[in-house]
Amino acid sequence: xxxxxxDKKKLLRKMSQKLEDFVAQxxxxxxxxxxxxxxxxxxxxxxxxxxxxFERLKxxxxxxxxxxxxxxxxxxxxxxxxxxxxEDSEGNTFYELSDDEHHDHIVCLDCGAIYEFHxxxxxxxxxxxxxxxxxxxxxxxxxxxxxxxxxxKGL
Amino acid sequence: xxxxxxDKKKLLRKMSQKLEDFVAQxxxxxxxxxxxxxxxxxxxxxxxxxxxxFERLKxxxxxxxxxxxxxxxxxxxxxxxxxxxxEDSEGNTFYELSDDEHHDHIVCLDCGAIYEFHxxxxxxxxxxxxxxxxxxxxxxxxxxxxxxxxxxKGL
DNA sequence: GTCCGTGCAAAACGTTTGCAGTCCG
DNA sequence: CGGACTGCAAACGTTTTGCACGGAC
Numbered sequence: 001x002x003x004x005x006x007d008k009k010k011l012l013r014k015m016s017q018k019l020e021d022f023v024a025q026x027x028x029x030x031x032x033x034x035x036x037x038x039x040x041x042x043x044x045x046x047x048x049x050x051x052x053x054f055e056r057l058k059x060x061x062x063x064x065x066x067x068x069x070x071x072x073x074x075x076x077x078x079x080x081x082x083x084x085x086x087e088d089s090e091g092n093t094f095y096e097l098s099d100d101e102h103h104d105h106i107v108c109l110d111c112g113a114i115y116e117f118h119x120x121x122x123x124x125x126x127x128x129x130x131x132x133x134x135x136x137x138x139x140x141x142x143x144x145x146x147x148x149x150x151x152x153k154g155l
Numbered sequence: 156x157x158x159x160x161x162d163k164k165k166l167l168r169k170m171s172q173k174l175e176d177f178v179a180q181x182x183x184x185x186x187x188x189x190x191x192x193x194x195x196x197x198x199x200x201x202x203x204x205x206x207x208x209f210e211r212l213k214x215x216x217x218x219x220x221x222x223x224x225x226x227x228x229x230x231x232x233x234x235x236x237x238x239x240x241x242e243d244s245e246g247n248t249f250y251e252l253s254d255d256e257h258h259d260h261i262v263c264l265d266c267g268a269i270y271e272f273h274x275x276x277x278x279x280x281x282x283x284x285x286x287x288x289x290x291x292x293x294x295x296x297x298x299x300x301x302x303x304x305x306x307x308k309g310l
Numbered sequence: 311g312t313c314c315g316t317g318c319a320a321a322a323c324g325t326t327t328g329c330a331g332t333c334c335g
Numbered sequence: 336c337g338g339a340c341t342g343c344a345a346a347c348g349t350t351t352t353g354c355a356c357g358g359a360c
Contacts (some may be wrong), residue, residue: 029334065342135301142297146290184359220317
C-alpha cells in the first residue's frame with residue numbers, strides 16, 4: 001500500500017534527515033520552527049516563491065515570523081534540501097526541492113506552470129562550448145519559455 | 156577609416172532609427188530625454204544593470220529622473236533596442252543591446268564578466284525537447300556559470 | 311488642446327537587519 | 336552559561352506610482 005501521501009511522508013523523512021545532518025555538522029541547534037518550515041516546503045508543491053511559502057506557512061503554523069523564514073532558506077539551500085530554481089516570465093525566482101538529479105525547466109507562458117526536462121546532449125554540449133572558450137562550467141540555468149500546444153489550458 | 160568610435164556611432168544611428176520607428180508606429184512622441192538615455196545605453200558597455208545605467212546617465216546628463224529611466228526601459232525593450240539579458244551569480248538582472256542574432260551567456264564566477272556564446276546544436280535541441288513535451292519553445296535563457304581557466308584574472 | 315513625457319517625492323515590493331528576548335545543549 | 340534561534344519592527348535597495356508641470360504635435 002502506497003500513494004502520494006506516503007511518498008510525501010517518505011520524502012519529508014529524507015529531507016528532515018538531510019537537514020539534521022547539516023545542523024549537526026555545522027554545530028547548529030535544532031528548532032521546531034525550522035522543522036515546521038521544512039514541512040511546509042516538502043508537503044506543498046515543488047516549485048515555490050519565498051513569499052508564497054510564507055503565506056502557506058502562515059496558515060499551517062501561524063506566528064512564525066517572515067524573517068525567520070527568510071533566514072532559514074539559505075540553511076535549507078546549504079543543507080541540500082532545496083535549491084534555487086527557475087525564474088518565471090515575470091522575473092520571480094522560484095525555489096525547488098533538491099532531488100539529486102539535475103534538471104532544467106520549461107516555463108509555460110500561458111499558465112506559468114513549471115515543468116522539468118533533462119537532456120544529456122545539451123548538458124554535455126554546454127561543457128564543451130565553455131571549454132572551448134577556456135572556461136570550466138560550474139553550474140547553469142537553462143529555462144525554456146514556451147506555449148503549451150494544447151490551447152485548452154486555463155479554460 | 157573606421158574604428159570603435161565610428162562603430163558606436165553607426166550603432167547609435169541604427170538603434171535611434173529602431174526607436175524612432177517604434178515611437179512613430181505607436182503614436183508616441185519623440186523626446187530628447189529618451190534620446191539621451193538611448194545614447195548612454197549604446198555608448199557605454201553592452202551588459203548593464205538599470206541602476207548602473209542611471210549612475211552613468213547622471214554624469215552625462217544630470218537632471219534626468221530615475222523614474223524616467225525606469226519608465227523608458229520597457230519602451231526600449233518593446234522597440235527592440237535592448238532586451239533582458241542574463242543574471243549574474245548574485246541575481247542582478249542585466250540588460251543588453253538587442254543585436255538581431257540570438258546568443259546565450261557565460262558568466263565568470265571569478266570576476267563577474269559576461270561573455271556570449273551561440274551554439275546551433277543546443278538551440279535546435281531544446282526546441283526538439285520542448286516539442287516532445289508538447290510545448291512550442293518561444294524564448295529561453297541559458298546561462299552557464301563558470302570559472303575562467305586562466306587564474307590570472309583580477310590580479 | 312490633448313495626450314505624452316517628465317521630475318520629484320512617496321509608495322510598493324521582496325528581502326535583510328538590529329534588537330531584545332528565548333531556546334538548545 | 337554561550338551561542339543559536341526567534342518575532343517584531345524598522346531599514347534596505349530597487350522599482351513603480353501619483354501628481355502637477357512642461358513639451359510634442
